[in-house]
Amino acid sequence: MPKIFKFTEFSLRDLIVTAGPMTVLIIAVCFIAYKLVxxxxxxxxxxxxxxxxxxxxxxxxxxxxxxxxxxxxxxxxxxxxxxxxxxxxxxxxxxxxxxxxxxxxxxxxxxxxxxxxxxxxxFTEPIWLFYRADRNIRELVQLKGKRVNVGPEGTGVPKLFKTLLSVNGIEAGDVKMGALENTPATVELVEGRIDALVFSSAPDALLIQMLLQTPGIKLFDFTQAEAYSRRFPYLSHVVLPRGIVDLGRDLPPKNYHLIAPTATLVxxxxxxxxxxxxxxxxxxxxxxxxxxxxxxxxxxxxxxxxxxxxxxxxxxxxxxxPFLQRYMPFWLANFFERMWVVIVALGALILPLSRILPPLYVWKVRSRVYRWYGQLRTVEQLIEEVPVDKRATVYPAQLRRLNEIEERVNQISIPLSFADELYRLRSNINLVRKRILGLSETKT
Missing domain, CATH: 3.40.190.10 (Periplasmic binding protein-like II)
Structure with missing residues (x-):
């Protein structure tokens, strides 16, 4: 590399040595916080x-x-x-x-x-009570003695349907309740092996869409839906509008009143x-x-x-x-939302460090020059009060040492902004050399 590149506006090596330990410490703290916070x-x-x-x-x-x-x-x-x-x-x-x-x-x-x-x-998921048209069911009390599939206990419908029956004065034993899942129960209803089936679902379900358009199958109209919603706060009164399934075929042919719990994510x-x-x-x-x-x-x-x-x-x-998720990708926004405490703490730490690091950097660069002054001072001490019989050996030895120091100093790489420090050192080396030469001439 050309020698000119040894002299720059700043010393990357000194910057790394000065700021490196603190940077590593900050990164380690951030990593630990990322895992723990x-x-x-x-x-x-x-x-x-x-x-x-x-x-x-x-x-x-x-x-x-x-x-x-x-x-x-x-x-x-x-x-x-x-x-x-x-x-x-x-x-x-x-x-x-x-x-x-x-x-x-x-x-x-x-x-x-x-x-x-x-x-x-x-969303609301109404109670759908489908029955065979020839059964002509208009009130829940007409379900007495009928075969009604309410689904397995895990669906939640059996509990709710028994509650509805009880407020109508019907004992659970008065209805022949089946426990088939929705799909096989639908087949049983269409084939006529059961009289009705009940389940709770949003209208998006495929079985709902199919049953609403199946000939010979009718939907029960909860004409007292408003009363049910007043008795049970978790139920609401909803209306299935006429023609919502198929406007051309006018399906359903009238408004149907339904009672509906809501589906929640838990x-x-x-x-x-x-x-x-x-x-x-x-x-x-x-x-x-x-x-x-x-x-x-x-x-x-x-x-x-x-x-x-x-x-x-x-x-x-x-x-x-959240505010950040409106303007950032999810993972980046989530990172800042989780690490905001650490970021604030780092800001409080970096502010004083920003005042400490520049003086440390200056000291680090200048120390590469200043340490040679110790060598110069040693040379000066050795030539002070040298006995006359030893001057012939001490002075030449110290001149050689000065030459070695000067050669080493000429190899120092230092930012241009600190070049005056380097030239001042070289001048001082020359001053000590002149002093030794002067003492040698006096001796002679």
């Missing part, structure tokens, strides 16, 4: 959904697709329905992180005791806040549009749930996405 969200999460062809099953796939964009792998685990999902959440060994749960499935106090939190209500309270944010944002995209029973933007929300809503979800429904 609210660790990064897991890349794997398990979502408990529902039966095959159910709304929970279909929506679970949409959530998996939405979070895959952020490198989060969502494993879908089918279930019988809401009650089984709740049981899985209550079991720490089930491996379930989050699940669809129907409103009314548990009590507020019990949810708090078990450490469950809601991410909000997603997780354990230790779920990482970043994952909560992602699921809530995905929910806004998946469920935020208009539908058969909702207006644009009506869902998701923090209402219609007896399970406490987690703070991050409430904040999202009130003010939208």
């Amino acid at each position: 609210d660790p990064a969200p897991p890349r794997q999460v398990t979502l408990s959904t529902g039966q095959e062809n159910s709304a929970y099953d279909e929506f679970g796939k949409k959530y998996a697709e939405a979070l895959k964009k952020f490198d989060i792998n969502v494993t879908l685990k089918p279930s019988l329905g809401s009650q089984e999902n709740l049981q899985r959440l209550n079991d720490p060994d089930s491996g379930i992180d989050i699940a669809f749960v129907q409103s009314g499935s548990t009590e507020h106090a019990d949810a708090e005791r078990r450490g469950l939190v809601s991410l909000g209500s997603l 997780a354990r309270q230790d779920m990482h806040p970043a994952l909560v944010d992602l699921f809530v944002q995905a929910a806004a995209t998946i469920h935020g549009g208009a539908g058969w029973f909702r207006k644009q933007g009506e869902f998701p929300n923090a209402s219609y749930t007896e399970i406490p809503v987690v703070a991050e979800a409430e904040k999202f429904y009130r003010a939208g996405p």
Whole structure:
């Protein structure tokens, strides 16, 4: 390398030596803080959904697709329905992180005791009671003695349907209840081997779409829906509009009144806040549009749930996405949100360091020059009061030593801004040399 490149505006080597240890310390502190202060969200999460062809099953796939964009792998685990999902959440060994749960499935106090939190209500899932047209069922009391499939206990529908029967003065034993899953139960109804079936689901479910258009199958009209919603706070009164299924064929041929709990996303309270944010944002995209029973933007929300809503979800429904996530990629925004305490602390540390490091750098560069003054001082001390009989050997030896020092000094690489220090040293070397030569002439 040409010698000119040895002289620059600053010395990279000295800068590294001066700032290096402190930089390594800061990086180590940041790394430890990154691991200990609210660790990064897991890349794997398990979502408990529902039966095959159910709304929970279909929506679970949409959530998996939405979070895959952020490198989060969502494993879908089918279930019988809401009650089984709740049981899985209550079991720490089930491996379930989050699940669809129907409103009314548990009590507020019990949810708090078990450490469950809601991410909000997603959509209404009406109670669909389909029956064979020739049975002509107009009131629930007419179900006495009928064969009605209410699904397995894990769905949550049996409990709710028994409650509805009880307020109508019907004992559970008065109805022949079946426990088939939705798909085989639908086949049984169409074939005429049962009189009716009931399940709770969003209208997006394929079975709902099919049954609403199947000849010989009718939907029960809850004409007292408003009364049910007043008796049970977790139920709401919704209307299936005339013609919503098929306007050309006028399906359904009239408005149907239905009662509907809401589907909620429920997780354990230790779920990482970043994952909560992602699921809530995905929910806004998946469920935020208009539908058969909702207006644009009506869902998701923090209402219609007896399970406490987690703070991050409430904040999202009130003010939208977190500030940084509006302008940064998710992982970068999440990093700053988790590390803001460390960043503030580093700012407080770097400010005084910015005042200490420049003087240390200057001292480090100048020390490469100043240390030779010690050599010069040693030479001067050796020539002081030298006995006459030793001057002939001491003076030439010190002149040779000065030549060696000067040769070494000429090899020093130093920033141009400190060049005057180097030239001053060389001048002082020359002064000592002249002094020795002068003493040698005096001796002669």
